[in-house]
Amino acid sequence: MHGLAFTFRQDAPIPLEVDGRCAPGELLALVGPSGSGKTTILRSIAGLYRPASGRVAINGEVWQDTASRTFVRTWQRRVGLVPQNYALFPHMTARANVAASLGDLPTSRRASRATELLSLVNLEGLEDRRPAELSGGQQQRVAVARALARDPKVLLLDEPFSAVDKGTRSRLYQELAGIRSRLLMPIVLVTHDLDEALMLADNMCLLQRGRILQHGKPLDLLHRPATVEAARLVGQRNIFPARVVGHDAARGLTRLDWRERPLDVAHQPQWAPGTDVAWLIPSSKIVLHAPKEPPREDSDNLVAGTVASHVVLGSTTITTIAFDGRETRTLQIDVPTLAAERNRLGVGQRVSLSLLASAIHLMPAARPRSPAP
Numbered sequence: 001m002h003g004l005a006f007t008f009r010q011d012a013p014i015p016l017e018v019d020g021r022c023a024p025g026e027l028l029a030l031v032g033p034s035g036s037g038k039t040t041i042l043r044s045i046a047g048l049y050r051p052a053s054g055r056v057a058i059n060g061e062v063w064q065d066t067a068s069r070t071f072v073r074t075w076q077r078r079v080g081l082v083p084q085n086y087a088l089f090p091h092m093t094a095r096a097n098v099a100a101s102l103g104d105l106p107t108s109r110r111a112s113r114a115t116e117l118l119s120l121v122n123l124e125g126l127e128d129r130r131p132a133e134l135s136g137g138q139q140q141r142v143a144v145a146r147a148l149a150r151d152p153k154v155l156l157l158d159e160p161f162s163a164v165d166k167g168t169r170s171r172l173y174q175e176l177a178g179i180r181s182r183l184l185m186p187i188v189l190v191t192h193d194l195d196e197a198l199m200l201a202d203n204m205c206l207l208q209r210g211r212i213l214q215h216g217k218p219l220d221l222l223h224r225p226a227t228v229e230a231a232r233l234v235g236q237r238n239i240f241p242a243r244v245v246g247h248d249a250a251r252g253l254t255r256l257d258w259r260e261r262p263l264d265v266a267h268q269p270q271w272a273p274g275t276d277v278a279w280l281i282p283s284s285k286i287v288l289h290a291p292k293e294p295p296r297e298d299s300d301n302l303v304a305g306t307v308a309s310h311v312v313l314g315s316t317t318i319t320t321i322a323f324d325g326r327e328t329r330t331l332q333i334d335v336p337t338l339a340a341e342r343n344r345l346g347v348g349q350r351v352s353l354s355l356l357a358s359a360i361h362l363m364p365a366a367r368p369r370s371p372a373p
Contacts, residue, residue, distance in 0.1 A: 010052035022186035032207030080147030285359030
């Protein structure tokens with residue numbers, strides 16, 4: 001198989017239950033909160049950490065296989081690793097930092113090759129500066145050039161954008177995309193930033209407590225999470241319990257009983273009538289009807305409620321709605337601040353909403369949380 005394949009299993013000290021693949025030219029993002037095992041997986045691929053059970057192969061070459069007692073040490077693996085703190089030598093120039101990783105080349109070729117790699121990451125003219133004379137973004141690019149100096153078979157990036165400001169981060173995203181187009185190798189990115197993964201990744205592993213909750217295309221995980229746990233990790237806020245009542249294939253609908261309120265969703269016949277489910281709707285798929293413009297009678301899932309909270313965050317206003325009826329959970333919507341001001345949206349105001357049936361996603365019912373010890 002071409003590309004990277006890895007499997008890790010252990011119960012302690014850091015639980016791991018992961019299987020992943022990354023094709024040449026693909027960027028795989030490992031996403032999850034602190035302590036979810038992201039960096040441990042990256043270190044295991046690099047050979048810096050040795051889990052109890054595991055297998056790592058790149059383009060058919062086995063770097064680790066506990067079943068056959070195979071373990072290739074880190075310095076023998078063709079891995080390019082960019083750590084979170086960049087780990088540059090402070091007393092050496094950018095060129096010298098990169099040249100230090102070019103031990104396979106004759107000494108006479110190292111400086112020119114280091115210059116070529118710095119040019120690849122757009123650092124022409126800065127080759128003789130030391131890390132303290134470079135910005136955070138420039139230091140990160142030196143670290144990438146140094147990682148590429150080993151002519152790696154896989155590039156591993158550990159939170160590489162966390163130490164730079166928002167504007168620099170945006171430029172680095174574009175540069176990484178440009179570098180990717182010239183490097184036909186698997187790239188594994190560790191990040192806790194979902195937006196970063198959505199922007200950069202071809203595929204994403206969603207991690208929690210050392211295990212993969214879901215793997216797939218980033219937008220699929222965002223809009224169609226497999227479980228309530230996965231939905232919460234990708235930031236979905238509007239999650240409610242319901243029960244499947246039946247299906248209307250002719251109309252392309254599935255009917256739910258939502259706290260004694262009927263709710264129509266896009267036809268999802270895999271859920272048998274009587275099944276308890278959880279449903280979610282992205283805030284972008286909720287229609288807030290203006291007070292002076294009554295909704296049409298055929299509007300999708302028309303519901304009413306009261307504004308419970310209203311927080312202005314620049315150009316966006318986060319509004320929480322308390323529903324009429326038995327549903328005690330609130331709904332959160334992001335409203336453009338200009339629209340909120342135009343409609344004089346405020347706490348205590350009555351509102352009507354439409355929940356678009358085509359955007360409602362069903363998942364298995366949430367498991368009860370274990371009581372605290």
